[in-house]
Amino acid sequence: MDEQYDVIVLGTGLTECVLSGLLSVEGKKVLHMDQNDYYGGASASLNLTQLFRKFRGEEKAPEALGRDRDWNVDLIPKFMMANGELVKILTHTNVTRYLEFKQISGSFVYRDGKVSKVPSTEKEALTSPLVGLFEKRRLKKFLEFIRNYKPEAPVESPDLDLPNVPMSQVYKYFGLEEGTQDFVGHALALYLNDDYLEQPAIQTHKRIMLYTTSMARYGKSPYIYPLYGLGELPQGFARLSAIHGGTYMLDKKIDEVVYDESGKFVGVRSGDETVHAKVVIGDPSYFTNKVKKVGRVIRAICLLRHPIPNTDDVDSVQIVIPQNQVKRKHDIYVACVSASHNVCASDYFLAIVSTIAETDNPQEEIRPGLELLGEIEEQFVYVSDMQTPVEDGTKDNVFISKTYDATSHFASVCDDVKDIYKRVTGEDLVLKQRPTQEEEQEAMANA
Amino acid sequence: MADVSDNTALSGSPSVPMKPVQVKLVLLGEAAVGKSSLVLRFVNNEFQENKEPTIGAAFLTQKTRVEDKIIKFEIWDTAGQERFHSLAPMYYRNAQAAIVVYDVTRAASLDKAKSWVKELQRQANPNIVIALAGNKVDLVSDEDDDLHPDELDGDEEANEDGDDMPITRQVPAEEARAYADESGLLFFETSAKLGHGVQEVFNEIARKIPIDQMLMPSRSGRAGMPGSNRIDLNNDGQGIGGRGGSCAC
Ligand SMILES: Nc1nc2c(ncn2[C@@H]2O[C@H](COP(=O)(O)OP(=O)(O)OP(=O)(O)O)[C@@H](O)[C@H]2O)c(=O)[nH]1
Ligand SMILES: [Mg+2]
Numbered sequence: 001m002d003e004q005y006d007v008i009v010l011g012t013g014l015t016e017c018v019l020s021g022l023l024s025v026e027g028k029k030v031l032h033m034d035q036n037d038y039y040g041g042a043s044a045s046l047n048l049t050q051l052f053r054k055f056r057g058e059e060k061a062p063e064a065l066g067r068d069r070d071w072n073v074d075l076i077p078k079f080m081m082a083n084g085e086l087v088k089i090l091t092h093t094n095v096t097r098y099l100e101f102k103q104i105s106g107s108f109v110y111r112d113g114k115v116s117k118v119p120s121t122e123k124e125a126l127t128s129p130l131v132g133l134f135e136k137r138r139l140k141k142f143l144e145f146i147r148n149y150k151p152e153a154p155v156e157s158p159d160l161d162l163p164n165v166p167m168s169q170v171y172k173y174f175g176l177e178e179g180t181q182d183f184v185g186h187a188l189a190l191y192l193n194d195d196y197l198e199q200p201a202i203q204t205h206k207r208i209m210l211y212t213t214s215m216a217r218y219g220k221s222p223y224i225y226p227l228y229g230l231g232e233l234p235q236g237f238a239r240l241s242a243i244h245g246g247t248y249m250l251d252k253k254i255d256e257v258v259y260d261e262s263g264k265f266v267g268v269r270s271g272d273e274t275v276h277a278k279v280v281i282g283d284p285s286y287f288t289n290k291v292k293k294v295g296r297v298i299r300a301i302c303l304l305r306h307p308i309p310n311t312d313d314v315d316s317v318q319i320v321i322p323q324n325q326v327k328r329k330h331d332i333y334v335a336c337v338s339a340s341h342n343v344c345a346s347d348y349f350l351a352i353v354s355t356i357a358e359t360d361n362p363q364e365e366i367r368p369g370l371e372l373l374g375e376i377e378e379q380f381v382y383v384s385d386m387q388t389p390v391e392d393g394t395k396d397n398v399f400i401s402k403t404y405d406a407t408s409h410f411a412s413v414c415d416d417v418k419d420i421y422k423r424v425t426g427e428d429l430v431l432k433q434r435p436t437q438e439e440e441q442e443a444m445a446n447a
Numbered sequence: 448m449a450d451v452s453d454n455t456a457l458s459g460s461p462s463v464p465m466k467p468v469q470v471k472l473v474l475l476g477e478a479a480v481g482k483s484s485l486v487l488r489f490v491n492n493e494f495q496e497n498k499e500p501t502i503g504a505a506f507l508t509q510k511t512r513v514e515d516k517i518i519k520f521e522i523w524d525t526a527g528q529e530r531f532h533s534l535a536p537m538y539y540r541n542a543q544a545a546i547v548v549y550d551v552t553r554a555a556s557l558d559k560a561k562s563w564v565k566e567l568q569r570q571a572n573p574n575i576v577i578a579l580a581g582n583k584v585d586l587v588s589d590e591d592d593d594l595h596p597d598e599l600d601g602d603e604e605a606n607e608d609g610d611d612m613p614i615t616r617q618v619p620a621e622e623a624r625a626y627a628d629e630s631g632l633l634f635f636e637t638s639a640k641l642g643h644g645v646q647e648v649f650n651e652i653a654r655k656i657p658i659d660q661m662l663m664p665s666r667s668g669r670a671g672m673p674g675s676n677r678i679d680l681n682n683d684g685q686g687i688g689g690r691g692g693s694c695a696c
Contacts, residue, residue: 039535069570087680096680097506098537103678218678228540235537242526243506248533342541441507445491 003275005031005247007424008268010254010282013041014410015401017234017241018417019281021093022429024244031275032241033268037251038231039238041283042384042404045072045231045343055380065303066345072229073301073343076404077335077352078413079104079223079318082214085414086233087224092431095236102341104223105314107215109187110321111179115310115372118187118320120215120222122147135177142174142184146208162202170201178324184208186322190408192330192356193323210411223318223409229343254286257398265397279397279424284387287400291387297354297406298362300370303378304349308336310372315340315349318408321368330356332369333408348377356406357383393423467510467519468658473539474524475567476548477559481582484639485548486522489649494640513653520544520649539567544576544652551581551636554617557626564630576655578633578648581623585638587616 006028009020016032017039024030038044046054047068048061065071080086080101090096107118111130119128125139145160155161159173171181185191189207196204214222226232242248256269257280267276284291307313321332336351337343344350353369355362362383370376389400399420405412421429435443474482487493490509507522523542528534539545547563549556560579567577620636627634633651637644 039537091680100541101678101680224678224680228537232537232540235535238535239526239528239537242528247531248528249531250533252531437506437508441490444507 003031005029005275005277006279007031008033008275008277008280010034010268010280010286011041011401012036012039012234012238012250013283013401013404014043014230014234014237015413015416015420016041016281016283017237018089019420019424020246021095021237021240021244022417022421023424024241024246025093025434027244030241030246031249031277032238032246033249033252033254033270035252035254035286039235039250040075040231041234041285043074043076043230043234045074045229047071047073051380055382070345071343072231073350074230074337074352075299075301076230077299077333077354078230078404078407079225079335079409081210081222081409081411082217082224083210083222084214084409084411086410088431089414089417090233090236092433093237093240094434094436095240097437098236098239099232100227101224102227102316103218104221104225104316104318104337106311106317107187107221107223108311108317108319109183110319110325110368110372111183112325115319118183120188120212130183131177131180135180138175139180139184142176143212145174146205147212149205151202162205163200165201166198167201167204168197170204171197182322182324183320186331187320188212190320192406194329221318225316225337225341227342229337229341257286259396263396279393279399281399281401281420281424283401284389284403287389287398290390290398291400292390293385294388295386296357296362296383297386298357298366298381298383299352299354300366301380302351302353302370302373302376303344304336304351304373304375305347305377306374307338307349308334308351308372309374311336319369319372320408321372326368328355328365329358330406332366333406334369334372335408354406393420399424467517468656469519469521470544470653470656471521471523471542472544472546472652473542474522474546474548475529475534475539475560475563477550477553477556478527478530480548480550480553480556481637481639482546482548483524485546485580485582485637485645485648486524488639488642488645490522492642494642509649511649511653513650513658516658518653518656518658520653536570539571539575541572542575543572543656544578545571546578546580546648546652547632548580548582549618549623550583551616551618551620552583552586552614557581557618557623561626564632568630574657574660576633576652577631578635578652579623579627580644580648581618581620581634581636582639584636584643585640586614 007023007030009016009030009032012034020030020032038050048065048071049068051073052059052061108115109118116130119125122140122143125143126136131139157173159165159169185196188211189204211222238248253270254268258267258269258274260266265280267274308317311317316337319334323329323331332355334351334353336349338349339346351373353366355366357365359365363381386403386405388402393399401420402416418429476482484494486507490507508519510517510519523538525534545567547560549560564577567575624634635644635648637648639645
């Protein structure tokens with residue numbers, strides 16, 4: 001193992017695996033290691049044994065839950081936007097060939113103690129029980145405007161000059177009630193708090209468009225989800241890397257990250273072997289002295305024997321509880337998948353309730369989410385620090401990813417990937433379409 | 448049992464339903480036992496003497512006809528992740544078939560094969576069809592023309608006794624066959640180099656795959672099956688949910 005690599009990657013979370021895949025495809029010699037004996041790091045999906053080992057120590061999983069192979073329990077709750085950046089990366093690299101996807105069947109929002117479908121089109125706005133009769137017309141007008149807005153075309157009022165007015169002004173123009181603003185900003189634009197109200201409205205426009213175009217793509221919700229759990233995503237990119245020569249070592253103890261006198265990265269020591277590389281990329285857990293804490297997220301992984309009540313008995317759903325509705329500063333999310341996604345034994349449902357912690361008693365903070373679930377069979381609650389690198393890596397050649405945040409989909413993960421890619425290579429990430437399997441095979445046969 | 452690599456060759460017989468059934472098949476086994484060589488022989492009917500450890504496509508397809516059905520094998524090769532015990536479970540997830548390969552001249556490679564079989568039986572799809580393939584039989588036989596496993600059984604004593612042979616057989620066929628029988632595996636001895644037994648492995652797997660069960664919409668099929676929520680990211684998907692038209696964004 002005493003070899004020289006271009007890049008050493010520590011941790012097999014999604015961010016690290018996407019980067020490994022992209023860099024290997026470009027011909028970089030990559031060594032990828034993880035201290036865990038499974039893929040995925042903080043974004044893994046665990047089987048029963050791994051799940052109980054992580055949260056319950058010595059306690060074994062109850063026999064009634066069945067076999068290990070039937071369970072792939074996500075640690076972080078995220079869904080993929082059908083039109084989002086991650087889908088673009090997956091299709092361009094052809095990692096899609098290793099995975100299968102399903103729609104998430106419903107997208108719901110909480111208002112005045114009830115959950116209802118999120119209306120995302122003008123037609124739905126007109127029939128939604130979420131808004132009153134007169135508000136329906138206003139919401140329809142607003143959605144119509146959003147859909148038809150073109151940055152280059154003139155607008156009918158200075159209030160609608162989206163790049164230069166705050167979102168609050170646009171809401172005012174259309175006369176949207178506060179409750180409606182809550183669901184537009186939090187269930188369509190998926191903002192976690194209300195800071196966006198005073199930021200340029202164009203950002204909100206972009207986010208609503210992502211939601212509605214994703215929604216239009218497959219129909220039931222804007223979200224899609226990989227069969228066997230989110231942990232398949234890092235594994236898919238790891239395979240891409242391996243196929244292009246990446247070397248993979250799980251269950252590898254990392255004893256020391258080695259630096260030269262000037263503090264620049266030189267290699268990684270495991271036992272009495274040291275491997276060398278020009279740069280290292282890794283998740284925060286490998287660089288505790290080079291990251292800082294920027295907040296905490298609480299997540300409760302819940303095993304249910306029934307669909308979430310009041311969601312039309314769908315097999316999968318996202319519910320957003322906007323902060324205002326429960327007098328908080330951050331939204332609470334509920335994400336639910338089930339046996340039809342091959343993540344748990346038949347007749348089970350897996351729901352994760354999560355939010356950004358605001359108090360010393362975060363368990364109490366997620367209660368409004370837990371109360372939506374009905375009876376809970378098993379619950380695994382954990383609070384984790386959100387960490388971010390202190391420096392950008394240009395000085396020491398150490399490039400550290402951010403902790404997975406509390407957002408509902410993968411936009412921030414993709415931003416982090418692009419950002420690290422640029423810092424490591426000095427160039428913007430440009431996705432090139434990789435040859436398809438048929439093209440590759442053809443080329444092989446003719447070689 | 449002709450192997451068919453292009454569609455036109457098949458369209459001649461009108462009574463046959465032409466939609467191929469996709470079968471994910473994975474290869475497992477110790478490094479250098481000949482996994483990639485077996486695939487290359489099956490797919491392209493070629494052999495490379497000093498094949499590099501696998502990098503590259505590691506994902507090939509090939510069609511085979513079984514009775515009135517066409518099976519399209521989607522063949523996954525390991526890409527070297529198993530070298531440091533780091534094969535992703537995704538690899539054998541929902542595979543309908545596996546070929547676990549060992550090298551008849553290396554006893555240790557059979558032990559490794561057995562541990563892969565155990566892993567598959569524990570983690571993979573419970574209905575997976577597993578074939579055990581003892582590869583490189585050309586190295587231990589004088590007889591080049593016909594190496595069907597049944598016939599090999601007969602003459603391998605002679606080979607093993609041949610002290611002057613530079614390479615000797617370390618795994619007797621009966622030993623491996625007995626193990627395969629008791630574990631419910633198909634068993635073949637193969638030579639990717641000479642092409643012996645290779646087609647047979649794939650054909651026998653194709654015959655054993657519970658195709659009718661797979662055609663039931665609830666259980667399987669790849670992305671994009673109507674009626675399920677499955678989607679194909681490489682297709683645009685507009686309108687799959689019957690919605691497309693109502694929002695012109
Ligand atoms: N004599 C003989 N040599 C073979 C046979 N099959 C493969 N080889 C040789 O064995 C070596 C390894 O073959 P590969 O097909 O690369 O083996 P592999 O199992 O894919 O190896 P990894 O990808 O490294 O795990 C190559 O030099 C092949 O030419 C065979 O049937 N007979
Ligand atoms: Mg190989």
